[in-house]
Amino acid sequence: MKGLLKRLTPFATDQSGAVSALYEMGGLIVICDAGGCTGNICGFDEPRWEHTRSAIFSAGLRDMDAILGRDELLVKKTVAVARELGVPFAAVVGTPVPAVIGTDIRALARMGEKRLGIPFLPVTTTGTGLYDAGAGMALKTLFERFCPVGDSSAAEEKEEGSVGVLGATPLDLGRSEGGHLAAAFLRRGWKKAVCYGMGAGLGAVEKAGRVARNVVIAPSGMESARYLLSAFGIPYSVAWPMVPRRIVESCAGARRVLVIHQHVCACAVRRALEGAPSPQGERQIAVGSFFERVPDLIRTGDFAFCDEDDLAKVLNGGHWDCIVADAFLGRVMDGGAAGRVRWVDLPHFAVSGRLVEDGDCADGIDPGDLLTDAPCGGRSCER
Amino acid sequence: MSGAFFVPVGQLAALAPENWPDALFSSRHLIYSSPATLAFNSPGAQGFGVKRAALCIPGSVMLLFSPGCCGRNTSAVGGPDGTYGRRMRYLLLDEADIVTGRYLNRIVEAVREICESADERPSAVLLCSTCVDALLGTDMERVCRRASAETGLPVLSCTMYALTREGRLPPMVLVRRTIYSLLEKAEKQADAMNILGYFTPLRDDCELYDLCRGAGIRRIREIGRCRNMDEYREMARANFNLVLHPETRLAASWMAETLGIASVELTRTYQPEKIRAQYAMLGQVLGVRFEDSEHFEKASEKLAAFVRRHRGLTIAVGETANADSFELSLALLRAGLAVAEIFATVDPAHAVTLKCIAELSPDTRLYSNLSPSMLLYRQKEGEVGLAIGQDAGWYHPGCPCVPWNGEAQPFGYAGLCALLDEMERALSGGAPCAGGEA
Numbered sequence: 173m174k175g176l177l178k179r180l181t182p183f184a185t186d187q188s189g190a191v192s193a194l195y196e197m198g199g200l201i202v203i204c205d206a207g208g209c210t211g212n213i214c215g216f217d218e219p220r221w222e223h224t225r226s227a228i229f230s231a232g233l234r235d236m237d238a239i240l241g242r243d244e245l246l247v248k249k250t251v252a253v254a255r256e257l258g259v260p261f262a263a264v265v266g267t268p269v270p271a272v273i274g275t276d277i278r279a280l281a282r283m284g285e286k287r288l289g290i291p292f293l294p295v296t297t298t299g300t301g302l303y304d305a306g307a308g309m310a311l312k313t314l315f316e317r318f319c320p321v322g323d324s325s326a327a328e329e330k331e332e333g334s335v336g337v338l339g340a341t342p343l344d345l346g347r348s349e350g351g352h353l354a355a356a357f358l359r360r361g362w363k364k365a366v367c368y369g370m371g372a373g374l375g376a377v378e379k380a381g382r383v384a385r386n387v388v389i390a391p392s393g394m395e396s397a398r399y400l401l402s403a404f405g406i407p408y409s410v411a412w413p414m415v416p417r418r419i420v421e422s423c424a425g426a427r428r429v430l431v432i433h434q435h436v437c438a439c440a441v442r443r444a445l446e447g448a449p450s451p452q453g454e455r456q457i458a459v460g461s462f463f464e465r466v467p468d469l470i471r472t473g474d475f476a477f478c479d480e481d482d483l484a485k486v487l488n489g490g491h492w493d494c495i496v497a498d499a500f501l502g503r504v505m506d507g508g509a510a511g512r513v514r515w516v517d518l519p520h521f522a523v524s525g526r527l528v529e530d531g532d533c534a535d536g537i538d539p540g541d542l543l544t545d546a547p548c549g550g551r552s553c554e555r
Numbered sequence: 556m557s558g559a560f561f562v563p564v565g566q567l568a569a570l571a572p573e574n575w576p577d578a579l580f581s582s583r584h585l586i587y588s589s590p591a592t593l594a595f596n597s598p599g600a601q602g603f604g605v606k607r608a609a610l611c612i613p614g615s616v617m618l619l620f621s622p623g624c625c626g627r628n629t630s631a632v633g634g635p636d637g638t639y640g641r642r643m644r645y646l647l648l649d650e651a652d653i654v655t656g657r658y659l660n661r662i663v664e665a666v667r668e669i670c671e672s673a674d675e676r677p678s679a680v681l682l683c684s685t686c687v688d689a690l691l692g693t694d695m696e697r698v699c700r701r702a703s704a705e706t707g708l709p710v711l712s713c714t715m716y717a718l719t720r721e722g723r724l725p726p727m728v729l730v731r732r733t734i735y736s737l738l739e740k741a742e743k744q745a746d747a748m749n750i751l752g753y754f755t756p757l758r759d760d761c762e763l764y765d766l767c768r769g770a771g772i773r774r775i776r777e778i779g780r781c782r783n784m785d786e787y788r789e790m791a792r793a794n795f796n797l798v799l800h801p802e803t804r805l806a807a808s809w810m811a812e813t814l815g816i817a818s819v820e821l822t823r824t825y826q827p828e829k830i831r832a833q834y835a836m837l838g839q840v841l842g843v844r845f846e847d848s849e850h851f852e853k854a855s856e857k858l859a860a861f862v863r864r865h866r867g868l869t870i871a872v873g874e875t876a877n878a879d880s881f882e883l884s885l886a887l888l889r890a891g892l893a894v895a896e897i898f899a900t901v902d903p904a905h906a907v908t909l910k911c912i913a914e915l916s917p918d919t920r921l922y923s924n925l926s927p928s929m930l931l932y933r934q935k936e937g938e939v940g941l942a943i944g945q946d947a948g949w950y951h952p953g954c955p956c957v958p959w960n961g962e963a964q965p966f967g968y969a970g971l972c973a974l975l976d977e978m979e980r981a982l983s984g985g986a987p988c989a990g991g992e993a
Contacts, residue, residue, distance in 0.1 A: 175652075176665050177645040178672060182623035202585060206686055206717035209624050210588045211597020216628040222590060227930055229585035230596055235718045238690055249585045253927045268622045269718065272653060272690045299624035300649050479647075 177480050179503040183462060184343050184522040186297040186306030188217035189392065190265050191228065192341040193310040195220060197374045199293075200259040201228045202250050204275065205267040209299060216525055217303070219348045227257055238273050247283045254288055260374055261317075263293040263310070271298035291317050303343050303522045304434065304463045307392035308553075311338070311369065315396050319380040321403040329382060333363030336383040336406070339393025340370040344434055346521040346528035356413035356538060357387065368396075380404075387411050387541075390434050391464035391553045410466060410543035412440030414536030419496055420448045422516040426494035429457045430486070432477075432501060433520050435465040435553075436542065441496055441518070443539035460486060463522075464553035468543055476554075480504055487513075500524035559932035564897070565917020568910045572903035578926045579901055582721070586925045591898065591946035594875045595925060597628065598727065601875075601945075602960060603754045605715040606683060607639050608730045611754050611778045612737060613787050614678035616669060617713075620646040620662055621685040622653075625715065644669050653687060659698055666702040666710065678784045679709040679737060689716040709737055724805070732806040734778060738791040740814050747774035749793040751807060751818070752800030753964045755779040761969040762850045766834065770843040795819060797837075799966065825878065825886035825971050827855045834967075847968070854968035861975050862891045865940075865982065871896040871951055873944025874924065876959040877970075880944065881908040886971075888915040895938055896920050898946050941982060943974075955981040 187203065191213050194201055203210045210230035214221045221228070231237075231246055254262045262284060266277045281292035293313050297306045335357050340350050347353075350370030357365035366372045366383060381404035388397045388410045397408035415437075423429055423445055431438045431445075438459040445457055460475035460483075477483045483501065488509040495502075499517040501524075502510065519526040560578040567575065577583040588596060598604035606629060610617055619626045626645045646665045652658040666680050680702065684695055695712035703710040713733045716726055731751075748767065750757065756779040757763065767775055774793075781787040796818035798807045807818040819840050821833050831851050838845045870887055872894055874880045880899040885908055887894055894916060900923060901909070912919060922929065924946055934951050941955050942948040948956035957977040959965075965973050 173661070173665055173668050175647040175649070175661075176668060177647065178669065181629050181640070181643070182626045182645055182647060184627060185622065185624040187624055188627070203588075207586060207596040207720070208686070208715070208717040210586070211593055212624055212627045214588045215590075215593045215597055221588075225589065225930060228588040229927060230588055232581055232584075232586040232925075233718060234582065234721060235689070235716075238718060249583075253585050256927070257930065267624065268653075269686050269690065271650070272687055298650060299622040300647075300653075302623075 173481065175479055180480050180501070184217045184303035185299050186301035186303060186309070187265055187267050187299050188213045189303030189306030189308070189341065189343060189522075190263075190295045190297050190310035192218060192303070192343050193307040193369050193392070194263050194293075194295075194314065195226055195228075196369055196371070197261075197314065197377070198259065199227070199261040199263055199374070200250070200254045200257060201226070201263050201265060202231055203228065203265045203267060204231045204233065204246070204270045204277065204280075206230075206233045206269055209267040217343060217522075219342050219521070219527060223348075227253075227259060229253060233269055238269060241273070241275075243275065243280055243283070247280060247287065250284055251287045254284070254290065259290070261291040261293060262288075263295055265295045265310075266297045266299075268299040271300070293317060302463055303341075304390065304392040307339070307341050307343070307390075308395050308464075311392065312395045312399055314377055315380060315399055318374060318377045319400070319403070323381065330384055331364065331382045332384060334383045335362040335365050336380060336386040336400070337365060337367040337393075338386050338388050338396050338408070339390030339436070340367045341390070341392070342370070343522040344390040344392070344437070345370070346519050346526065347533065348527075352414065352533035352536075353389070356536060360413065360538065381406070385409065388436065389413075390436050391466055394466060394553050407545050409541040409545065410436055410469070411538075411541045412437045413538040414533065415441050415444040415539055416518070416532035417535045417537055418532070419516055419518060420444050420537060422514070423494050423496065424448070426514060427453070427455055428490070428492050429455060429494045429496065430460060430490060430492045431457065431518075432460045432495070432497035433518055434463050434522070435459070435461045435469060437518075439466075439469045439542050440539050443542060444537050447539060458490075466543070466553055498523045498526065500526070557931075558928070559922060559930075560926050560928040561896075561920040561922045563917060564909055564919045564921050565913040567901075567921060568906075568913035568917075572906060575901070578928065579921075579923050581900065581923075581925045584925075585927050587927050587929045589924075589929065589949070591873070591875070591924045591929070591949045594946070595900070605713055605726050605730045606643065608727070608754050609681045609683065609711075609713040609733055610639055610642050611734045612679055612681070613781050613783050614675075615681055616642045616644060616673065616677040617681040617683050618644045618646060618662065618665055618669060619683040619685070619715075620658060620665070621648060621683075621687060623647050625685045648687065653691070656691070659693065662698055663702045663705050667705055670706045670708060677708065679711060680706070681711050681713050681733070683713050683715055685715050686718050689714065689718050711736060725802075728802045728805050731800075731803045732809050735790070735806050735810060738788065738810070738814060741788070741791040743794055743815075744774060744792045745794050746772055747776065747789075747793045748772050749790050749796045749816070750775060750777045751796050751798050752803045753777075753779065755962045755964055757966050758963045758969055758973060760973075761966050762847065763967050766845045766847060770838070770841060770845065791816075797821060799823060799964075823878065823882075823966055823970065825883050825974060826889060827851055827858065827968065827971065830854070830967050830971070850968040854971050857972055857975050858890050861979065865892070867893070868940045868982075869893040869895045869938060871898070871939045871942045871947040871954075873942065873947030873950075874899040875946040876944035877961070877965050878944075878959065878974075881905045881912065883943065884919065885912050885915075888912060894919050896922060896947070896950075898922050898924050898944070898950065900925060941978060943978070957981050
């Protein structure tokens with residue numbers, strides 16, 4: 173049945189993605205909820221929250237707030253905290269409650285901005301979308317606001333040898349910090365790697381017009397890359413430079429392989445497997461994802477999963493030799509099919525909440541760019 | 556904002572509740588999100604929230620129908636043996652579902668599919684709704700009736716309405732009623748009682764069991780000990796209910812009206828004299844005399860010995876613990892220990908305890924975990940020697956800590972003794988708190 177999860181649990185949603193993209197930016201993040209969404213976002217989807225304090229707050233909405241539409245009260249509370257903390261901006265993140273009662277998040281942001289004179293970013297998530305949509309929305313909003321078209325200071329001179337990394341969140345990387353990601357780009361010969369949202373904060377966003385090139389490592393970075401290309405002429409490519417070596421080794425001898433992850437990572441694994449010697453002849457490697465897909469990376473035979481039933485059909489009926497995916501997804505396999513398939517674990521934090529092991533980060537393969545000099549007006553990611 | 560807001564208890568106790576500072580009222584400010592507030596924002600993230608609590612009904616399964624965000628943390632909170640997570644099902648709603656209301660028909664279909672695909676037929680299906688249905692005003696009783704007619708199984712509604720947590724009937728009160736709602740009136744057993752209030756049983760070594768058995772109450776039932784529906788149904792045969800948590804009063808009152816089971820309420824306390832007084836009162840109600848002197852002496856002596864060994868120890872008490880932070884603070888102060896900080900959500904019901912604390916330690920600082928200013932909290936180096944409660948531990952990284960939030964519920968003298976054992980263990984080099992980076 174569509175939308176029914178009997179063996180899986182829900183994946184990270186858009187509001188978690190948005191908070192993840194904004195987490196290290198130093199702003200005040202107000203999650204417009206009754207508390208439960210904040211608990212889920214911070215307590216489950218944000219591994220940095222356990223050890224690093226961040227200005228994340230719940231609006232603490234109650235039934236009377238919803239009934240009476242007390243937007244003014246929420247703005248007043250938000251302005252009071254933003255003023256006291258002296259933050260450079262505030263973001264208002266939507267959840268199911270404002271979505272259902274029709275709260276105008278943009279109007280809330282305008283009211284706050286007018287009151288306090290600092291940027292208020294509206295993030296119109298609803299809790300029904302997936303994390304990549306929310307992360308992409310928040311990231312693009314951030315760039316549009318802090319690195320606007322025509323901002324001469326943002327682009328006054330290009331920093332030779334610098335690369336901007338777009339789409340990095342713990343939900344994609346499975347890590348609390350992006351040091352290994354930056355290191356992977358430095359190994360490519362870049363002098364400086366700026367991982368927006370994981371190591372690089374608001375100051376880097378303000379100077380985003382100066383990097384020589386952007387690299388998108390997850391579909392959530394695509395819209396921002398397109399924006400920075402059109403606003404500042406910064407070319408971008410698509411890559412995932414750190415495929416764990418053990419994955420390639422574990423797939424040795426498999427002819428029919430299915431890779432499931434966020435689309436860029438999964439396509440990079442495919443590229444790495446295609447580059448590895450295969451004594452059994454040509455391999456058939458399909459990619460599947462529950463999340464947004466980069467149209468130019470989709471091949472015939474790839475899969476876009478909508479729900480658990482979709483996944484079950486492909487896993488149980490595909491006669492795969494090897495499946496590279498988060499072990500959590502293995503729950504939907506029938507006993508018989510599970511016995512025939514080699515499962516190679518590739519954790520995806522947005523799916524299972526599991527972090528990636530240190531060893532996977534230390535020993536990675538860079539399969540090169542998946543797309544180079546992608547176009548400005550390319551097709552939007554599709555689900 | 557120069558630092559975290561606090562108010563000395565002496566100052567607070569002198570004020571009428573209506574004059575308490577705004578920072579102590581969660582409705583008057585944004586709510587800070589930190590590991591110390593996780594239990595408030597998302598009670599199910601650790602311990603029991605609505606989802607896990609409702610699944611106390613043996614053999615039941617739950618269908619959570621909601622946007623994906625509401626069920627996201629469930630895989631992390633599968634309980635100690637992971638079985639709770641395996642009894643959860645989800646029907647994800649998208650925007651079109653919410654706008655059209657079409658999911659209400661799909662719920663019935665989903666319940667049927669869940670029952671048909673289960674290895675073992677569930678004893679009951681719990682339909683868990685969220686803030687979305689609270690706002691839409693969904694008639695859950697009707698949905699439950701339809702699903703029940705379709706499957707022939709009991710189908711119950713439980714509500715995870717965070718919007719109403721400070722209302723007259725908060726979710727954790729309602730779920731405590733839901734879990735007993737499948738009981739049907741049955742012939743009473745004079746020697747049977749139920750313990751209500753917690754979702755897991757009391758500690759096995761709790762003297763309450765022996766005291767009651769000594770008084771002729773041979774059948775003591777708790778929902779957390781029911782292994783199957785037969786044992787669960789036996790709870791309807793109790794002669795009386797012992798209520799140990801105020802959020803169970805609604806359930807107890809429902810059981811009195813529907814099943815004819817009266818109730819007696821006791822409070823969890825860590826003060827030996829109060830424990831003794833409560834047992835004496837319970838004895839009076841039951842017409843027996845509990846012989847608890849030995850337990851009292853042992854617990855009192857253990858407490859006194861601890862204080863002798865750790866004279867000068869200063870403690871921070873939090874609210875993410877199996878204790879009322881104010882009552883526990885008072886117990887520690889009365890025993891002769893020092894309490895420098897209390898992290899808690901205060902309400903007017905605490906006024907009397909606050910006055911008692913103020914008499915003994917007016918400078919004890921009260922912080923509200925929920926106050927935005929807690930982002931700026933910094934511990935005073937070297938002041939606190941022991942943190943009790945997971946939240947207090949988070950504020951004092953590196954300090955010996957007793958999280959005191961385990962599954963087995965502490966109560967009575969045994970609860971006090973167990974707490975003292977844990978405090979001793981922490982002070983003698985047990986694992987310190989992980990804490991939060993300043």
